[in-house]
Amino acid sequence: MKTDILIIGSGPVGATFARTLSKQKPHAKIVMIDAGPKVSDKIGQHVKNIADPKAMENAQILSQGPKKTPYPMISVAERAIAVQRGELSADILARAGTHLVLDQIEDIKTNEMPSISMSTNLGGMGIHWTCACPTPGIGEQITIIPQNEMDEALAKAREILNVTQSAFPNSPESEAILNILNQTLGTNHAENRQAQPMPLACKTDESGNRYWTASDVILGNTLENPNFELRSETICRRLVIGKLENGEKTENPNYPITNNQFSITGAEIEHIQSGKKETIEAEIVIVAADPLRTPQLLWASGIRPKALGHYLNEHPFVFTFVELDKDLVRKFAPNRQSSVVGRQSPDPTVGVFWVPFDAPNHPFHGQIMHMDLSPMKTTVSDESKHIVGLGWGCLKESNFEDQIVFSETEKDFYGMPKMNFKFQFSDTDLANIEAAKAFQKKVVNSFGKEIKDGGQTLMPPGTSLHYEGTTRMGTENDGESVCDTYSQVWNFENLFVGGNGVIPIATSSNPTLVSVALAVRSSEKISQLI
Structure with a gap:
């Protein structure tokens, strides 16, 4: 199969890429995939918009990855006591609608971010978020992007998200x-x-x-565009890489910090329920899975710049x-x-x-x-x-040693490289x-x-769900960042990343507004390449 744009991840940032690029390039074919299922009548609908409490609970349960059981109402104090005593379990540490990255008790006990979690569903964690969109203050603003450009992108992000006071x-x-x-x-x-x-x-x-607001609102009439296709329960296993050199392409090169240019020639995907596998060829690939699974996919594909997975931050x-x-x-x-x-x-x-x-x-x-x-x-x-x-x-200081550690041999419950965390x-x-x-x-x-x-x-590290820095942007290809200020991965002509992981600095505020703004800015660059 061939497409103009492949978007991996259907949360607020992936939905922003789809909406913006569909408007800018209405004739471009866009395919969006997500590993999670459709959990409500509307695609990517916020659970708080589901009137029936039982239906809302069912949507949360379906979002909880491999552990699809209700989480009990646990108090803040009970969580803290359980952590202090080492009485850790997925039921205590994860919120409704999310699941722990590490689901084995022994792994959690040795993990420095015991509450680190994700959601697996159409709409991503965006169907569970608090919808808070504070404007960053001085000291938590991205200074490597001109202020006027960032202000313009933030204004567009507020419009997309319907932000109001x-x-x-x-x-x-x-x-x-x-x-x-x-x-x-x-x-x-x-x-x-x-x-x-x-x-x-x-x-x-x-x-x-x-x-x-969640992905259903952000996508809007994009869902009606005949050139847009959304696939649920579909995971990307690997990005296929080719080197641009005399018109020849070499599969999966090493990833040196050089001026060599590579391109993504395809993405190997799998429908989780049926096991059906195929390769999608794409002119542009955007990975907006989340701050954990985006670097995981790059790492699994052999794209391993020095900063990938490092500078993991959470306030x-x-x-x-x-x-x-x-x-x-x-x-x-x-x-x-x-x-x-x-x-x-x-x-x-x-x-x-x-x-x-x-x-x-x-x-x-x-x-x-x-x-x-x-x-x-x-x-x-x-x-x-x-x-x-x-x-x-x-604020928490940004530190290279705070990182995702990917396993060369062990797999997680989705068959991707297992993650552990230093923090x-x-x-x-x-x-x-x-x-x-x-x-x-x-x-x-x-x-x-x-x-x-x-x-x-x-709260135990991982509780806020505001993870940043794992695919951080920078101004130079010096090993201290994964992408440029337009979210284009260094050394790749057609690979972009999106989400909170792109934020390069420590913040104390909810990051979604900023991540959507960065996706808007990145889309403007991408539209020039199609």
Whole structure:
């Protein structure tokens, strides 16, 4: 089979490539493949848009790779205790809709990122994400791309994702929460970096009903393009490489850091359920699997630049739950007609709030959300209590030694090179974590009190799901990066990568907005090659 563009991965970034390139080149044939199944009526639909709770749970279970069983409601405290005692299991460490990369207990016990996880389904982890789209602050911005170009790409990404700060209506509770956050933050912040509603990828109708953005929204009418084809439960086993030299192509060359140019001549794919194998020839290949499986596929294909899989980064993540002071509204909201007393929990009208990264005043990313929107859970079920989750992230230094280690001999549950992980906090990282805890504690004390089973906890590495750096971009082909600033893999004329792994620096914020922006920018380069 032949195609103009092959996209591997159907998450928000893969969907952005498909949407953008389909619009720019409507006559180009685009094939998108994903190892995961279709889990709902709509392709790549966010699980929060599924009205039937049983259908939503089934979509989550189908996304959980080899372990398709429900995960129990586990509290933050129980997770932490299990990690500390070494009582590790997939049920404890993975969130609903995801599955651990390592599913054997002995592997998890020796792994330095015990909670590292992925989703395997059409739409990728994008059907499970919180839809938070904060704008990076100074200190977590990509400086190797001109600022005006990055701003333009971010604006296009917000449009694609339907980003808004009005997903939730204003309420006395939300006013009180923002007032408290800004009192704690103080006035010494940069312009527009005060506490505010979280920018969310979401659309609301006239009745205030929310529809959360995932790949179905991003793809839009791309699905109707007769030149677009989407295949589920189809894995790419290997990219076939040819060297451009006097018109001759050599299969699977070594990968030196030289000026030699290679091209991808095809991709060996397999339908997982039937075992049917074939090779797709493509003019352009885009690998946007995720920050783990993208470098895994390159490595399996013999594409092994020095930086591949290295500089693995994830911001430390401190989480806690707080029972709001029953007099919160009376004390802090200008409109005091409402009260938190007796309001049912979860209450979807409160929303999600953001304390932006703003070094040096607040070199953290703060996210405050109601229980039903929280990625973590608590066992407290008293509906008279008004409970919110507070997550604080901080920067972790980028380090070459933090890495994915690929096995030459062992395979994972999909028959691809098995992964293990090296990941350590430096003294600077530990100091950043303590500073984040201290600021979060000030916010907690202003809100009310921490609840018994959800006290302040540094989550196990891998919990945030915000993995970066494994296919990082750079300005020179010097072994310190995998691709250029347009996401084109060094030494390859037709191979591009996408996703959070491309982000070359440490961040504390949710990375999806930036990754979509980078895909938009990369698409502009790709369209010139077709």
